[in-house]
Amino acid sequence: MLATLGALTVESLTGITWQDAGKVELIEGSSYLGQPLPFSLTTLIWIEVLVIGYIEFQRNAELDPEKRLYPGGKFFDPLGLAADPEKKATLQLAEIKHARLAMVAFLGFAVQAAVTGKGPLNNWATHLSDPLHTTIIDAFSS
Secondary structure, three states: OHHHHHHHHHHHHHOOOHHHHHHHHHHHOOEEOOEEOOOOHHHHHHHHHHHHHHHHHHHHHOOOHHHHHOOOOOOOOOOOOOOOHHHHHHHHHHHHHHHHHHHHHHHHHHHHHHHHOOOHHHHHHHHHHOOOOOOHHHHHHO
């Protein structure tokens, strides 16, 4: 879900499409909010692999399937939204539905990028400027 939001946010804030964001990082060097990082891109990748690997190892080491599949803990639900078991089941189902919708949306972003070479917001703006002649049929026919 965050990938879909991230693709839209990157393009709206910087004008760089999500599929080109990595190229800019390689050319200009590693930075965060314009500040240079003391790491190379390779070091950042290794840090991410090790941290996510450790988290996944800890999750898979849990023997109780309920705890292994669903995150939780004392600070995970500070507002107590899932205190009622029935409401918790409803929220879990809603989360799965939203995640599936976000995956389909990101698949649409990927297909648009492959066909047009532009990002989702740029494609949307192009379509809104001429909705009768900028369609999926026109993209595949040219």
